[in-house]
Amino acid sequence: MTTQTSTEAATAASVNHTESVAPPRTRWAAILWGLLFAAVAATSLWLIADDDRRAGIADWALSLTPVTVSTLMILTIGVLVLVTGASALLRTVQRRTSAGALRHPADEVSGE
Numbered sequence: 001m002t003t004q005t006s007t008e009a010a011t012a013a014s015v016n017h018t019e020s021v022a023p024p025r026t027r028w029a030a031i032l033w034g035l036l037f038a039a040v041a042a043t044s045l046w047l048i049a050d051d052d053r054r055a056g057i058a059d060w061a062l063s064l065t066p067v068t069v070s071t072l073m074i075l076t077i078g079v080l081v082l083v084t085g086a087s088a089l090l091r092t093v094q095r096r097t098s099a100g101a102l103r104h105p106a107d108e109v110s111g112e
Contacts, residue, residue: 025094029087036083 047053064072 023098025098028090028094032083032087032090036079 047057
């Protein structure tokens, strides 16, 4: 009985599977957040690289009013929500596309 079970397992393992394997998904959230952080880092480095730009930023920061600070905080939160929504949208589109590609066209015609 043990020989028969191992033979059945070996036969089942050697059968070619007709199921298609989904390709690896692109990690859109990592790409978008990485681009955002890279842009912030590049802008920050550009701003602090020159003495005149540093002085301009210092003058601008000291002249901010409470309303301007609040507006900038709201805009920052909006950008973070926008990037989060864009990554979720891209992930949803990718899942729908990969789910549609895994279905066999004959299944839709035959009504299964």
